[in-house]
Amino acid sequence: MTRGGTAALPPEARAVLAGDRAALARLITRTENDDPTVDPILRALYPRTGRAAVVGLTGPLGVGKSSVLNRLVGHLRTEGVRVGVVAVDPSSPFSGGSILGDRIRLDRAAGDDGVFFRSMAARGHAGGVARATREVVRLLDAFGMQVVFVETVGSGQSDVEVHSVASTSVVIVVPHLGDEVQSMKAGLFEVADVFCVNKSDLPGADVAARYLTELAQLGAHGAAWVPRVVQTSATQGTGLPELWAAVRAHEDYLDAHDLRRSDERRRLSLEIQDLVRERVDRRLSEAWTRDPELRRLLDEVVARREDPHSAADRVVRRTGLRS
């Protein structure tokens, strides 16, 4: 399971590798809370990650993402696959609070430790996932979960960040989304490796599936992977093995075409850039509140003696954001 010895690792990292669920849960909380003391632990665990298949589930509000997710978890458990889940729900822009309701539909056998389910508030992060989601996925990966699902916030058309987290993205829709599905051609549509038409017991599912199949073929531009379209009914429990087969087919495709590494490279490149942006942001806000010279500069702009663009250049030079 693990590479190399663990004796030199921080105790929290050792506990996670040893399968301590409470230790994993604590570490996730500290990671979410941006606790700087977790950095060495995450660093120690990083070489032991990258093994799990990370499957994103996204789609508009109310299409049944949690229901599909929990059926998939049930299906994978019958196959003995160890499954991690990160289920993201929005935070209130007013109170910062959140109702995390994705566990309601979790149906797990008593005492089954092959599932670890964590609800996560987006905490103001746009894009459908939380800022710490990637790091939490890695923790579940290090914990030994073979598949990690990321369920996004009910998404708008441009909430495509799941694509920068997952190796396979499943976009879930329902019959009669109609023109909305059409408008998803750009954005959400583009990140789908698999389409799931849920609530397929409702009339119109065949039409929706056919429509998506056509769109998928149009959008494929002769690429080797054409997004698959699967119909499910999470409430009736149908179509889940087929959905999982489609996800597996995409994962196999990544391996067969040697794309896993280049995809991972693309995701890590985005992640590093995000992290740099955060650091730059933090440094800028600190300087902005503390540096009296920057306040004087602002006075100059307010007095129309300096323009905002020149001022920005001076801020960049002064704060050392550019060498």
Next chain:
Amino acid sequence: MVPDSPSGPIRVLIAKPGLDGHDRGAKVVARALRDAGMEVIYAGLRQTPEEIVESAVEEDVDLIGLSILSGAHMALIPRVLALLKRRKARRIRVFAGGIIPDEDAKRLSRLGVRAIFGPGASLDDIVAAARRLARPGRT
């Protein structure tokens, strides 16, 4: 986005153990805690004590709020407390709401339930109690 404290927002699991299907009260409380800035994991109906404790551990909550209207509180709540002890998770504090006679409330308090709210409790009181229980030593 103002976190409750440097240690992050307070996280609360709201669950209904046992078989009664009336979750309106639990939902109203969940919303009030959300509006107070807390992250509320709503576990829903018909949860076993085992499921509740496992959820609380995985979600790393500060508090568990149990809503029971079925009369089975003396069977279910002590079981939750015992399981928390077994999981070495007694730092997670438990409060309860529902129709719980005074005699039972006293016994539950002795067993370690930190606050018990009856049908007339105000949401402000529940929120204040949740804050105090989750972040002792802070006002």
